[in-house]
Amino acid sequence: MTTDDVAARQRWMGVLARTPLPRLEEAFAALPAPPAYEPLRRPEIGSALVRARAGGSGQRFNMGEMTVTRCSVRTSDGMVGHAYVAGRSRRKAELAAVFDALLQTPRLHRQLLRDLIEPQAEALAAARAARVAEAAATRVEFFTMVRGED
16 A cells, blocks of 8 residues: 555545544445445444644643443455544444545545535534634734823
8 A cells, every 4th residue: 555545544544534424324225236245343332532732732631531432343245444524423424434434445435526525515614614614703803001100
């Protein structure tokens, strides 16, 4: 696997992890034939430590924990898919892992990128831009005035 392949897979896995379950169900139902797959690791719910940096670039600190669900599957053609999703949705983790495996197959790769990953990536980017714009609208500028006294 090349560096570009790894980056592309990281991108689609990130999109799948943030895609709402109803959208994944819809995309799964739209597949020409439901893929046969077996679980390698059934969906498991656990927690992960979230780390942050003070001020965004300063000293690291442990912010807290979040719930994560993970899953691994193998499709009938031997492709292995993995998924880690935020929250407690076993079905979402399972579907994300199935789509990760399907995206590695040449016959479905382009179709899934076109019909699922790219539209969902655009929707996620638009939602993020809306949140950023909403937060920016509430920004308060503070300034100090000099009174002229020494």
